[in-house]
Amino acid sequence: MAKGYSRRSALKRIAAAGAGFVALGSGYLLLRRRLGGGSPLPGAGGLEEFSPVDRTLGELASERFHGDDVERAHSVFWHLSEEEASPDEEVPVVVVGGGMSGLATAYLLRDLNPVVLEQAPRFGGNSRAQSWRGLNYSIGAAYLVLPDPGSELESFYREIGIDRIWRAADEASSTALLDSGQLKDVxxxxxxxxxxxxxxxxxxxxxxxxxxxxxxxxxxxxxxxxxxxxxxxxxxxxxxxxxxxxxxxxxxxxxxxxxxxxxxxxxxxxxxxxxxxxxxxxxxxxxxxxxxxGIAACPGGNAKVAEALVEHLHRDLPPGSLRPGCAATRVSLELGGGARVTYLTPAGTLRAIRAQRVVMACPKFVAARILKGLDPDRDQAFRSLEYRAFYVANALLDGKLPSPSGAPGAAETAFYEMFLMKGPPPAEGLGTAEASRAQGATDVISANFAQEHPEATVLTLYQSLPYTGGRPEALTADLSAVRARLERQLRAEVLPSVEMGSSRIVDLRVARWGHPLPVAKPGYLGSGLYDRLRAPFGGRIYFVEQDNWCLPAIETALGEALHWAPLIRESLKS
Ligand SMILES: Cc1cc2nc3c(=O)[nH]c(=O)nc-3n(C[C@H](O)[C@H](O)[C@H](O)COP(=O)(O)OP(=O)(O)OC[C@H]3O[C@@H](n4cnc5c(N)ncnc54)[C@H](O)[C@@H]3O)c2cc1C
Structure with missing residues (x-):
């Protein structure tokens, strides 16, 4: 999926406090106690069970929507937010949400032994991937912007080892598919x-x-x-x-x-x-x-960044700190200080943790549901955001992707991203809903760009539903109808353009994302909306997530984590 970048230089400027992100936290309250009850902590399984990259699917996956598990999420958050449990643990920091923002914040605060609650069985949020025949492919966020040399973001990527595995894409890696064929340098x-x-x-x-x-x-x-x-x-x-x-x-x-x-x-x-x-x-x-x-892609897209963070956390934190399948259902300030987070375990029991600080790294529409005692102004701000849905279809193709020219010995992958622009542009006056439905998928990414493979190709088709009403449409969508539509486009437009026959299709896996993208509407900055979305609540509950700026990018997630982690750390000193 196309994605821009954020502010390369801004990240360079983010408070010098970030330089302390590897410092150990002596002098802070590092208390971590079990308050009774001997039941095992969730998330004690192996890394492969909850990594953002799912390597367990085999040659053919079962018929289902990948991505968000919409039914489960709705049944959990929407019905349980009034119930509370007694805390059986006390920790310095709980992070609610194990997407890019939550993982990065936990990483930056890892010396404080945070507990990370993630409602999905795997970490990564919108930055997740799967693997087929050993070839990783993204089912969500695909690429990142190359950070400025010397920037804080560059140090961050280097520290977690990502700069060693990404492949930079230049202008020629991006193409448009027109009626006349592929065009580079649009x-x-x-x-x-x-x-x-x-x-x-x-x-x-x-x-x-x-x-x-x-x-x-x-x-x-x-x-x-x-x-x-x-x-x-x-x-x-x-x-x-x-x-x-x-x-x-x-x-x-x-x-x-x-x-x-x-x-x-x-x-x-x-x-x-x-x-x-x-x-x-x-x-x-x-x-x-x-x-x-410049941009860069990792094998499996940005899920590889999330996976690197999970690996670090798995290694550095006490066992049971990473808790997949654990949905926070209620978060509230405690009278005597700190906050309480009640959550549903994979076994279906409600548990609670008392924490000095809570990081809400979940989307704002979830925060609005589960965070209690919010002032009306902020509650209204959270609820005012509009979100959009997305389909991502991964075509698993037998064999190697030839170069479009077919020249022997040519590079395996000639493009990273290809925009699908066959046919005439939408007629003037046609609404976005009609125009985007007529278009179907807008662009295709080649997983082989970041990871060469001798006998497997994965092409990823992206189709958002860029209009109000797209979310309920996605929620009630029929998998076979969505897949059939995307498969038609794959066969008619994409495969001929890369000189691959339809007989190469082994599987077509469709991910559905219910509300992954907040819309950045005009006037939010001047109205102070972003200030209301980001300001800590009660001095103990912090917000770190892409919604803080309604800008769906890894740079927002990491930029916010780098901004807030030192402030959270500082607040714990008092
Ligand atoms: C199809 C698609 C393509 C994209 N492509 C790109 C790209 O190429 N490059 C790019 O930079 N960005 C891309 N993005 C944007 C992407 O959303 C961000 O890059 C980034 O992954 C956002 O991370 P986040 O942690 O802020 O939010 P999220 O990924 O939304 O993470 C929030 C997490 O909170 C969890 N959660 C929610 N409620 C609870 C609860 N009650 N308890 C516990 N956990 C909870 C969720 O399960 C989720 O894991 C794409 C997004 C989509 C959907």
Whole structure:
């Protein structure tokens, strides 16, 4: 899936406190006690049982939606949030949610022996993967932005060993599939008349100016740096107050030609689950301008980053600290200090932990349900976010992916990402729902780009439902109908373009994500919404998750973890 980057330089600037992320926490309250009850802790199984990369599926997987287990999640959170249990443990930190944000926060605070509760059987959240014949492929988040040399983010990746396994993708790794075939270098060559060429060149220049901060442009960094001066902040708020589409029209001084609009629109559907007309220009530019910098993919996508974090935590934390299949059902401040987290174990019992600090690393729509005593203002802020659904289809193909040219000895994988743009652009006036349904999957990623394999190819098709109403549609969707539709597109468009026959298809596995992407709408920054989403509650409950900025990216998750972990640590000193 296309995804932009966030603010490379912002991460460089994040508080120097991050430099302490490997320091041990002597002087803090490291108490970890069992308060009675001898029942075993959940999550005592082996790493392979709860790793973000599922290697257990075999040649053919059972018929089901992968991704979110929607029924289970709904039955747990929606029915249990009034019930409480007596705490049988006391720990310094509990992290609710074992996605990228929660894992990174736990990693940064690992000397405090955090307990991580994850409702799904596997950690990773939207950054999960599977493996087929030893080839890892993402079922969600696919790639990351190469961090600036010397940045804090670069140190983080290096420290967990990710920089040794990723493969960088250059501009030529991204293609568009047009009626005329695959086209590399879309922003230089996208075909069309004079209006298309003009818009293409103007926008390309603009994106590069924004990325480089030249010709009066500024790169909108998200997470927004705390120390912005009032003028810079006002400029950012004004940018955020516009839709991405309105901003691009301003750049062009008029409408965006349909063919160019399609390029950006499909990117927005794929990256945000939203149309450029409803996204803030700050979010849109942060991702799209970032596309003109470098990206990298790991075997299995960003699940490999999550897996590296899980491995570190599994090794460094006391047994039973990582608790898969444990859904927090109620979180509340305790009268005497600290907070209580009640959770449902995989065995179906309710247990509770008392913690000095709780990190809510789950989405805000969950936090709104399970966090008790929230002030109405913040409760309303949490509930105001809109989320979008997603399908990801992994085509498992027998044999090696030939290069499109078929030239002997050519590179195994000629593209990393391919945007599907056959046929005419959507007719003017067609709504996003109709246009995106007609399009189906927007882009395809090759798992073989990051991991070569002699006899297996996995191509991943991404299709978001970028409109209000897409979520209930996904929830009630019939697996065979969704799969049949994606398979038609795979056979008719994708496979011919990579010179592979349909007989190569061994399996087509579809992941369904219920509400993985919050929509960054115009005006959130100026209205103070992001401040309300992020501010700690009662000085003891912190929020670290992509929703803090409505920006679905690994850089948001890691940026927020790097920002908040030192503050949580500091708060424990008092
Ligand atoms: C299809 C798809 C493709 C994407 N592609 C990219 C990409 O290429 N690059 C990129 O950077 N980003 C991508 N993203 C965005 C991705 O969401 C982020 O990169 C990142 O994984 C978000 O991590 P998070 O921890 O903030 O949120 P989440 O992944 O949502 O993690 C939240 C976690 O909380 C858990 N949880 C929820 N409720 C509870 C509870 N009550 N108790 C315990 N646990 C709970 C959830 O199960 C989940 O594991 C993609 C997203 C999707 C859906």
């Amino acid at each position: 922003w230089h060559k996208f075909p069309g008349g004079r209006d298309v060429a003009r818009a293409r060149d103007l926008l390309r220049e603009h994106f590069i100016d924004v990325l480089k901060g030249r010709n009066g442009q500024e790169y909108p960094e998200v997470p927004v740096p705390a120390g912005l001066g009032p003028e810079q902040r006002a400029r950012l708020e004004s940018l955020d107050g516009l839709s991405f589409e309105a901003h691009l029209r301003e750049v062009l001084g008029g409408p965006i030609p349909p063919a160019v609009r399609r390029v950006i629109e499909q990117y927005c559907w794929s990256s945000f689950g939203a149309s450029m007309s409803e996204l803030s220009a700050m979010a849109g530019l942060n991702f799209y301008a970032g596309e003109f910098s």
